[in-house]
Amino acid sequence: RKEVEQDPGPFNVPEGATVAFNCTYSNSASQSFFWYRQDCRKEPKLLMSVYSSGNEDGRFTAQLNRASQYISLLIRDSKLSDSATYLCVVNSVSGGSNYKLTFGKGTLLTVNP
Amino acid sequence: NAGVTQTPKFRVLKTGQSMTLLCAQDMNHEYMYWYRQDPGMGLRLIHYSVGEGTTAKGEVPDGYNVSRLKKQNFLLGLESAAPSQTSVYFCASSYSSDGHLPEQYFGPGTRLTVT
Numbered sequence: 001r002k003e004v005e006q007d008p009g010p011f012n013v014p015e016g017a018t019v020a021f022n023c024t025y026s027n028s029a030s031q032s033f034f035w036y037r038q039d040c041r042k043e044p045k046l047l048m049s050v051y052s053s054g055n056e057d058g059r060f061t062a063q064l065n066r067a068s069q070y071i072s073l074l075i076r077d078s079k080l081s082d083s084a085t086y087l088c089v090v091n092s093v094s095g096g097s098n099y100k101l102t103f104g105k106g107t108l109l110t111v112n113p
Numbered sequence: 114n115a116g117v118t119q120t121p122k123f124r125v126l127k128t129g130q131s132m133t134l135l136c137a138q139d140m141n142h143e144y145m146y147w148y149r150q151d152p153g154m155g156l157r158l159i160h161y162s163v164g165e166g167t168t169a170k171g172e173v174p175d176g177y178n179v180s181r182l183k184k185q186n187f188l189l190g191l192e193s194a195a196p197s198q199t200s201v202y203f204c205a206s207s208y209s210s211d212g213h214l215p216e217q218y219f220g221p222g223t224r225l226t227v228t
Contacts (some may be wrong), residue, residue, distance in 0.1 A: 021131065031214070032214040032215075034216060042221070043203055043219035043220060043221050043222055044156070044203070045215040049216065082140065087155075087156070099144060099163050099169075099214070100146075100158060100161060100171065101158075101214065101217060103155050104155060105153065105155035108153060
């Protein structure tokens, strides 16, 4: 099982649609979870951290299920500006080291007018 | 506050040439990272540093060396470039934490082509 696995996509949705991204991770010792956003030919930027209780930021909702080792991101009322690649990111814990993040391959979202 | 900056933005090398990519951050972050991003592969960690004077190998360190002589700078060296090192290179930094790993701030990237 890959360390971090995401929906391969791509997703093409109309403006106003609701879209959900799913991600699974293999290391049950992982403690930090994030969704990053990467625009075409730009650097990744943090979209939101993911907390055990779930968290919401405007139109974006992130959920974490530790038992299933599963993370999700829901985007409601999608906008053209939401078009980007969404990266699921989990900290890598190995040999006592907790300094590294592992990035999923990303899921490309295109929101169409 | 410039954040994380990378030099150069673009570079074309011939096989066997050497070069150094420079990453600088002005946020007083302890941790710094070098990644490469290739189509279909996602971001892969090359080397990282948890403090001035320390470095460690990541997932794909072969063919690269790094140095962290000053806290704000993290250099990535290619001693003898190969076409397989054609990629986009991102530097990132974060503050240190005893608990949950904090977010990483990325530089704008360096697009390297090796012919």
